[in-house]
Amino acid sequence: MTHGSGRLDLSILGTLYRYELKMLLRDRRTILIAVVAPLLLFPAIILVMRMAEERNREALEATTFRYAVTGSQAAFARTLIDEALALPPDSTGDDGAAAARFAPGPTGEPDSLLEAGELHLIVEALSAAEYRREREAADTADHAEPAAGGVAVPVLRLLYREDSERSSTAADRLAERLRDVRALRRDRILATRGLPVAPAAVASVEPHNIASAADEGGALLGLFLTPLLVLLLLSGGSIVAVDAITGEKERGTLENLLTTAARRGEIVASKQLAVITVGVAITVINIANLLAYLGIGLIDVPENLAVAVGPVALLVLLLLFLPVAALVSSALLLLSGYAKSYKEYQIYFLPLSMLFLLPAAAAILPDIELRSVVALVPLASVSVAAREVLTGEFDWPFLGLAFVTTSAAALWAARLTSRLLSTERLITAAELERSDLIGGPALFPRHVLRWYAALWGVFIFVSLGMAGVDVRGQAAVNLLGIFLGGSLLILRRYRLDPREALALRRPPAAAWLAVLIGAPSGLMTALGIARLLTTILPVPESMKEAFGRLLLPEDLPIAQVVLFLCVLPGICEEIAFRGVLLHGLSRRLSPVATALVVGLIFAIFHFSLDRLGPTAFLGITLAAVVMITGSIFPAMLWHALNNTITLLSAYYGWWPEGGPPWWAYALSVVGLALAFAILWRTRSPYPGLRRAKRPEAAAAEAAPAAP
Amino acid sequence: MSAPTPGVPPVEVERLAKTFYDEGRGEVRAVAEVSFACRAGEVFGLLGANGAGKTTTLRMLATILAPTAGSARVMGHDVVDEPEAVRRNLGFYSASTALYPRLTARETLEFFARVNRYPAGAVAARVAELIDRFGIAEYADARVEKLSSGMKQKVSIARTVAHDPPVLIFDEPTVGLDVINALAMQQVIGDLRDEGKAIIFSTHIMSEAERLCDRIAIIHHGKLLATGTLDELRQATGQHYLEDIFVHFVGGVEPMGRARVAAESRRP
Numbered sequence: 001m002t003h004g005s006g007r008l009d010l011s012i013l014g015t016l017y018r019y020e021l022k023m024l025l026r027d028r029r030t031i032l033i034a035v036v037a038p039l040l041l042f043p044a045i046i047l048v049m050r051m052a053e054e055r056n057r058e059a060l061e062a063t064t065f066r067y068a069v070t071g072s073q074a075a076f077a078r079t080l081i082d083e084a085l086a087l088p089p090d091s092t093g094d095d096g097a098a099a100a101r102f103a104p105g106p107t108g109e110p111d112s113l114l115e116a117g118e119l120h121l122i123v124e125a126l127s128a129a130e131y132r133r134e135r136e137a138a139d140t141a142d143h144a145e146p147a148a149g150g151v152a153v154p155v156l157r158l159l160y161r162e163d164s165e166r167s168s169t170a171a172d173r174l175a176e177r178l179r180d181v182r183a184l185r186r187d188r189i190l191a192t193r194g195l196p197v198a199p200a201a202v203a204s205v206e207p208h209n210i211a212s213a214a215d216e217g218g219a220l221l222g223l224f225l226t227p228l229l230v231l232l233l234l235s236g237g238s239i240v241a242v243d244a245i246t247g248e249k250e251r252g253t254l255e256n257l258l259t260t261a262a263r264r265g266e267i268v269a270s271k272q273l274a275v276i277t278v279g280v281a282i283t284v285i286n287i288a289n290l291l292a293y294l295g296i297g298l299i300d301v302p303e304n305l306a307v308a309v310g311p312v313a314l315l316v317l318l319l320l321f322l323p324v325a326a327l328v329s330s331a332l333l334l335l336s337g338y339a340k341s342y343k344e345y346q347i348y349f350l351p352l353s354m355l356f357l358l359p360a361a362a363a364i365l366p367d368i369e370l371r372s373v374v375a376l377v378p379l380a381s382v383s384v385a386a387r388e389v390l391t392g393e394f395d396w397p398f399l400g401l402a403f404v405t406t407s408a409a410a411l412w413a414a415r416l417t418s419r420l421l422s423t424e425r426l427i428t429a430a431e432l433e434r435s436d437l438i439g440g441p442a443l444f445p446r447h448v449l450r451w452y453a454a455l456w457g458v459f460i461f462v463s464l465g466m467a468g469v470d471v472r473g474q475a476a477v478n479l480l481g482i483f484l485g486g487s488l489l490i491l492r493r494y495r496l497d498p499r500e501a502l503a504l505r506r507p508p509a510a511a512w513l514a515v516l517i518g519a520p521s522g523l524m525t526a527l528g529i530a531r532l533l534t535t536i537l538p539v540p541e542s543m544k545e546a547f548g549r550l551l552l553p554e555d556l557p558i559a560q561v562v563l564f565l566c567v568l569p570g571i572c573e574e575i576a577f578r579g580v581l582l583h584g585l586s587r588r589l590s591p592v593a594t595a596l597v598v599g600l601i602f603a604i605f606h607f608s609l610d611r612l613g614p615t616a617f618l619g620i621t622l623a624a625v626v627m628i629t630g631s632i633f634p635a636m637l638w639h640a641l642n643n644t645i646t647l648l649s650a651y652y653g654w655w656p657e658g659g660p661p662w663w664a665y666a667l668s669v670v671g672l673a674l675a676f677a678i679l680w681r682t683r684s685p686y687p688g689l690r691r692a693k694r695p696e697a698a699a700a701e702a703a704p705a706a707p
Numbered sequence: 708m709s710a711p712t713p714g715v716p717p718v719e720v721e722r723l724a725k726t727f728y729d730e731g732r733g734e735v736r737a738v739a740e741v742s743f744a745c746r747a748g749e750v751f752g753l754l755g756a757n758g759a760g761k762t763t764t765l766r767m768l769a770t771i772l773a774p775t776a777g778s779a780r781v782m783g784h785d786v787v788d789e790p791e792a793v794r795r796n797l798g799f800y801s802a803s804t805a806l807y808p809r810l811t812a813r814e815t816l817e818f819f820a821r822v823n824r825y826p827a828g829a830v831a832a833r834v835a836e837l838i839d840r841f842g843i844a845e846y847a848d849a850r851v852e853k854l855s856s857g858m859k860q861k862v863s864i865a866r867t868v869a870h871d872p873p874v875l876i877f878d879e880p881t882v883g884l885d886v887i888n889a890l891a892m893q894q895v896i897g898d899l900r901d902e903g904k905a906i907i908f909s910t911h912i913m914s915e916a917e918r919l920c921d922r923i924a925i926i927h928h929g930k931l932l933a934t935g936t937l938d939e940l941r942q943a944t945g946q947h948y949l950e951d952i953f954v955h956f957v958g959g960v961e962p963m964g965r966a967r968v969a970a971e972s973r974r975p
Contacts, residue, residue: 015821019810026809026850252805256866259769260822261795424772 066105222387236282448584521671570640752920
C-alpha cells in the first residue's frame with residue numbers, strides 16, 4: 001500500500017495540525033500541569049529553599065558554639081584558642097564576631113557530651129611524643145611522614161560531628177582561626193630571626209586567568225545546554241505526543257482518523273509539527289522563566305558569568321537544534337504509537353528519556369572532541385558541537401556531519417512512525433506477521449539490522465575495555481568472538497542454512513584471477529578516495545599516529561601480524577558482513593542498496609572517521625564481488641590480500657614519501673574495472689537477489705507486509 | 708470524489724481473505740475468500756455472529772487492514788493500490804469508535820469534511836446543511852464531551868457523511884443504542900440509501916437485517932455462506948424467518964451460541 005508515500009497536501013496537513021493544537025489548548029488541566037504549574041512551582045520552591053537557608057544562617061549566627069579542651073597540652077591549647085578568638089575581624093574569614101560565639105561547654109565526659117549535642121567541639125591537645133606514638137600504633141601508610149615536620153610541637157585535634165551543621169561549622173571556624181594564629185606566630189618568629197622581607201613575599205604564586213568571562217560562560221553553558229534543551233523538549237513534547245496516538249487509541253478516535261482520506265505521512269507530519277511546536281514553546285517559556293528569575297535575582301548567577309553568542313554562533317546553534325527537536329518529537333510519537341495505553345506510555349517514557357539524555361550529556365565528558373567518532377553518534381554529536389560553538393570553535397565539516405547524523409536519525413524515526421501508523425497492531429490485537437509466527441529464515445531479513453546494531457554496541461563496549469590488549473587479544477575477541485561468534489549465533493537462532501547464508505559455493509575459476517588484479521587495484525583506488533577526502537576533511541596528525549601504532553605492533557613477528565590482521569579478518573569479517581549481513585539485506589533491498597548498506601555498516605564497525613571512506617569503498621566492492629560470483633571465497637581472498645598489501649607496505653616502508661603519483665590511482669581504477677569485467681563475464685549470481693521491479697509489481701508485493 | 712462508472716457496482720469484493728498471526732492462537736483465518744458487490748441505492752447486509760469476520764472485512768474495505776489475498780475496489784479504486792482514493796469515496800461508521808471530546812459538533816464536521824478533501828470553499832455550507840439535516844443546531848457549538856449519547860450518535864453519523872461519499876460502511880452501528888436511537892439510526896440509513904448511496908451494513912441482529920437490508924450475506928467463520936434478498940434466501944432454505952435461515956446456513960447452533968442466538972431472535 002502507499003500510505004506514507006505521495007506528496008503531502010499542505011492544506012490537509014494544516015487542518016490536521018490546527019485541530020491537533022486546538023484540542024491540546026482546550027485541555028485545561030494538561031496546560032495547567034505542564035505549563036502554569038512549573039512557572040509557579042519553580043519560584044515557590046526557590047523561595048522556600050532560600051527562606052530555609054536564611055533561617056538556617058540566622059540560627060547559626062545566633063549559636064554560641066560550646067567547646068571543651070582535653071589532653072596533656074590543654075593549657076597551651078586554651079592560650080591558642082583565646083588568641084584565635086581574639087583576632088580582629090578583618091584578619092579572619094568570618095564576620096569577626098566569632099569570639100562572642102565560642103564558649104567553654106558544660107563539664108563532664110566530653111565524648112558523650114559531643115554525642116548528645118551538649119558540646120559542639122572538642123579540642124584535643126596532644127604533645128608531639130603522644131601524637132607520634134599514636135601514629136606509629138596506627139601504622140598507617142603515611143607513617144613515614146614525620147608529624148609536624150619532625151619538630152616537637154603540640155598538635156591540636158578538633159573532634160566534631162559532620163552530621164551536625166552546628167558542630168561542623170564550629171570546627172571549620174575555629175580551625176580557620178587557629179591556622180591564622182599559627183601563621184601570625186610563624187611570621188613573628190621569622191621576623192625575629194631576621195627574615196628581610198615579609199613572609200608572604202617569598203616565592204609568591206599568583207594564578208592569572210586569561211579566559212574572558214564570555215569564554216568561561218560559553219564553556220559552562222556548553223556543558224549543560226543540550227541536556228537541558230533535550231529535557232525540556234522531552235517533557236514539553238510529551239504532553240502532545242502521549243495524546244497524539246496513544247490518546248487517540250484510548251479514546252477510540254484513531255480508527256476514524258485512519259479511515260479519512262488523509263495520508264499516513266500527513267497525519268504523522270502534522271502530529272510531529274504539533275509535538276515540536278509545543279515542545280519548543282514550553283522550552284522557550286521555561287528558558288524565559290529562568291532568565292526572568294536570573295533578572296530579578298531569585299537565582300544567583302555565578303560571579304562574572306557572561307555568555308557572548310554572536311549571530312553566526314546563534315544561527316549554527318539553532319540549525320543544530322532543529323534536528324534535535326525533530327528527533328525528540330519523532331521518538332516521542334513512535335513511543336506514543338507503540339504504547340497501547342497512557343500507562344504503557346508512562347512506563348516507557350523514563351527509559352526513553354534516559355536514552356536521550358545520556359548522549360545529550362556527551363559534552364560533559366572530558367577530552368571529547370567533535371572531530372572524533374562522536375560526530376557519527378546522533379545527539380551526542382550536537383551536544384559536543386554546541387559546546388565547541390559556544391567556546392568559539394567552528395569545525396565546519398564536522399558541524400555539518402553532526403547536523404547530518406542527527407537529521408538522519410530524526411528522518412529514520414519519523415519514517416518508523418509513519419510505518420507504525422500503517423501497521424495493523426494499532427487497531428487489532430494481532431501483532432504478528434506471518435514470519436514472526438513461523439520464525440526461522442523468513443524472519444531474519446526483518447531482524448538483520450537490529451542484530452548488527454546490537455553487535456555494534458557489543459563491539460564498541462568491548463573495544464573500550466581493550467585499550468591495553470595487543471592485536472592478538474583484540475583479534476581473538478573481535479574477530480572470533482564478536483564477528484564469527486555473532487554470525488554463528490544468528491545462523492543458529494534463525495535456522496539459516498550456512499551454505500546459502502554464507503554463500504559457501506565454488507566460484508568460477510576466472511574469479512581468482514579477477515581477485516589478484518582487483519585487490520591491489522581496489523586498495524589503490526580506495527587510497528585515492530581517502531586522499532581526495534583528506535583534501536575536504538583534513539585528518540589530524542594525532543589520529544594518523546594512533547592508527548599507525550595500532551596497525552604496526554613492532555614486538556610481533558610478521559607472520560603473526562599477517563595472521564591476525566590479514567587472514568583472520570579475511571575470514572571472520574567476510575562471514576559476518578558479506579555472509580550473514582548481506583544474506584539478510586539482499587532479501588529486503590535491491591542489489592545496489594544492499595552493497596551500499598553493507599559497505600556503510602562495515603565502515604561504521606571500523607570505528608575510525610578518517611578511514612570511513614576507504615573502508616566503506618572496500619565493503620561495497622566486496623559485497624559486489626560476492627553478489628556477482630555468488631560465492632564468499634573470492635571476497636575472503638580479496639579482503640586478506642587488501643590487508644596484507646596495506647600492512648606489508650607500511651611494515652617495509654614501500655610507500656613513496658607524499659604518497660603515490662596521481663597516474664598510479666588512474667591505473668588502479670583501470671585495474672579495478674578490468675577485475676569487475678572479468679567477474680561480470682563469468683558471473684554466477686548470488687541466489688535470491690531481488691530484481692528491479694516495475695512499480696506496480698513492487699507495490700503489490702509490498703502490500704501484505706506493509707498495509 | 709470519483710464519478711460512478713455505469714454498470715460497475717461502487718463496491719466490488721473478490722475472494723478477499725485475511726489471515727492473522729497470533730502468538731497464542733497461531734494462524735487465524737479471519738476472512739476466507741469473501742466475494743460480493745454492493746450497488747448504488749442498496750443496503751447490503753453482512754449478517755453474522757460475533758467474530759464471524761464482519762468487522763475484518765469492512766476494515767479491509769476501509770483500507771485499515773491489508774488483505775492477505777483477493778481484491779476489493781471502491782468506486783473503481785483498489786484498496787491496496789489507491790488507499791487514499793478509496794477513503795475519499797468512503798464514509799466509515801463503527802459503534803466502537805468515538806468523537807474528539809474537545810471539539811464542538813460543528814468543528815467535528817468541519818474537520819472531517821476538510822481532511823476528506825471536500826472542496827474547501829464549500830465546507831461551511833456543507834457543515835450548515837448537515838447541522839440542519841441531522842437536527843444538531845441546538846448543540847452545534849457545544850463540545851462533544853458535553854453531549855448525551857443520542858446527540859453524539861447524530862454527530863457521528865453526520866461526520867461519516869461529512870464529505871458526501873458515495874459509499875458508506877456501517878459496522879454494527881446500533882450496538883449499545885436503546886430501541887428509539889436504534890430505530891432512528893435505521894431511519895437515517897434508509898434515507899441515505901434512498902439518496903443513492905451504496906451502503907454496507909453489518910449486524911448480528913436478525914430483525915435489523917430483515918427490516919433494513921435489500922440483500923443479505925450470511926458470514927460465518929470468515930466465509931460467506933449465502934447471499935441474496937430475503938425472498939431468495941427464503942426460497943433457497945424453505946425457512947420463513949431470518950434467524951431460521953441463518954441457523955440453516957451455519958449448520959446448527961453451537962452450545963455457547965445457542966442462548967445468544969435465541970435471545971436475539973426473540974420477537975417483540
